[in-house]
Amino acid sequence: MFEHLNAQAQDKIMALMVEYREDPRDTKVDLGVGVYKDPTGNTPVMRAVKAAEKQLLEKETTKSYTALGGDPAFVKALSGLVLNGAVEEGRLAAAAQPGGTGAIHQALELVKMANPDATVWVSDPTWPNHLSIIKHLKMKMTPYRYFDNDTRAVDFSGMMADLGNVAAGDVVILHGCCHNPTGANLNMEQWKEVTELLGAKQALPLIDIAYQGFGDGLEADALGVRHITSTLPESLIAASCSKNFGVYRERTGLLMAVSPDDKMKAVTQQNLTHLNRQNFSFPPDHGARVVQMILDDPALRTEWETELEEVRNTMLGLRTQLAEALQARTGSDRFGFLAEHRGMFSRLGATPEQVETMKEKHGIYMVGDSRMNIAGLNKDTVDILADAIVDAGV
Numbered sequence: 001m002f003e004h005l006n007a008q009a010q011d012k013i014m015a016l017m018v019e020y021r022e023d024p025r026d027t028k029v030d031l032g033v034g035v036y037k038d039p040t041g042n043t044p045v046m047r048a049v050k051a052a053e054k055q056l057l058e059k060e061t062t063k064s065y066t067a068l069g070g071d072p073a074f075v076k077a078l079s080g081l082v083l084n085g086a087v088e089e090g091r092l093a094a095a096a097q098p099g100g101t102g103a104i105h106q107a108l109e110l111v112k113m114a115n116p117d118a119t120v121w122v123s124d125p126t127w128p129n130h131l132s133i134i135k136h137l138k139m140k141m142t143p144y145r146y147f148d149n150d151t152r153a154v155d156f157s158g159m160m161a162d163l164g165n166v167a168a169g170d171v172v173i174l175h176g177c178c179h180n181p182t183g184a185n186l187n188m189e190q191w192k193e194v195t196e197l198l199g200a201k202q203a204l205p206l207i208d209i210a211y212q213g214f215g216d217g218l219e220a221d222a223l224g225v226r227h228i229t230s231t232l233p234e235s236l237i238a239a240s241c242s243k244n245f246g247v248y249r250e251r252t253g254l255l256m257a258v259s260p261d262d263k264m265k266a267v268t269q270q271n272l273t274h275l276n277r278q279n280f281s282f283p284p285d286h287g288a289r290v291v292q293m294i295l296d297d298p299a300l301r302t303e304w305e306t307e308l309e310e311v312r313n314t315m316l317g318l319r320t321q322l323a324e325a326l327q328a329r330t331g332s333d334r335f336g337f338l339a340e341h342r343g344m345f346s347r348l349g350a351t352p353e354q355v356e357t358m359k360e361k362h363g364i365y366m367v368g369d370s371r372m373n374i375a376g377l378n379k380d381t382v383d384i385l386a387d388a389i390v391d392a393g394v
Helices: 012-022 047-059 072-083 099-114 128-136 156-163 188-201 223-231 262-279 286-296 298-330 352-362 382-391
Strands: 092-098 119-124 140-145 171-175 204-209 235-240 252-258 345-347 371-373
Touching: 047 286, 047 298, 072 092, 072 223, 072 235, 072 252, 072 286, 092 099, 092 262, 099 128, 099 204, 099 235, 099 252, 099 262, 119 128, 119 156, 128 140, 140 156, 156 188, 188 204, 188 223, 204 223, 223 235, 252 262, 252 286, 286 298, 298 382, 352 382
Parallel strands: 119 140, 119 171, 171 204, 204 235
Antiparallel strands: 092 252, 235 252, 345 371
């Protein structure tokens, strides 16, 4: 039977990780995989997470299943963090998921159940797993312009022109903040224009918010999400705790579905829990429980918010340092966009050949489209990267 299986293409980021590990150079720099690293190159367990886990270890009395939709306290806490009351409780259905990836997959399955003919619109570029999941589910997909390779900013006029072709019942995937892979984000006025367009087109927004708190802060990063969900009758939100709580391996996420009224909310909730049952039955709880404890405990929440700000400001400092280092080396402000982008990623604008040159000559590992993880840098490796960028002729 297995002889009929086809080989699957290797994930480019996973392959890059293997190459990096096998490189013997002490000066190598990993800007590929999307995890936060401290100045020592470690991905730390956040202080509040450690404290919550200690409490959980002492107080937990059972490892029995939670509800099919996850623990209600977690659902309430995380939906509150993202939406902060922007949507009435009577319109909001939600179910815990194994990470943001699980939430995206489940959201698209829900769409396919509701409208098998829906086309899924994705930004060009977008997180590669968006494309992979859509393809796996055999759904129709269309890209819309998003990133201007010359200015390294949002091509908003191109985006709006392309989204003008969206049909009623189509789905538009939007990045809630800290766009992956470009780092270029919509401003609030642009969020309002997108919301108005989708409302007129009767299209469904699917908002992927995986980096809340990594851009301009917890509240600012959620403003676009809150506007669109409070304005339109229906929307989907896939939230991840991997980055902002640092619980990558705990696979902690939430899928939220905003319905027009409480009657439709009940039907949507039934479908969310049905999908959970088919795919994995009960969602994982350890990471969800830790996140809920942090959000509901004032002292733990304060500690977490303080550390999250430290992480955010570290990345902003690295962005500024890199932009200034490149300005000093080139006498040009053409890399100023690095300080303007937000989140973990920026697309440098290098060709695949230049990316390969930086890897071979300088041990700089980034994805072939020149997406780089700013959090993979530290103050000592910024100059190594700046020299490599200039040497490669970017």
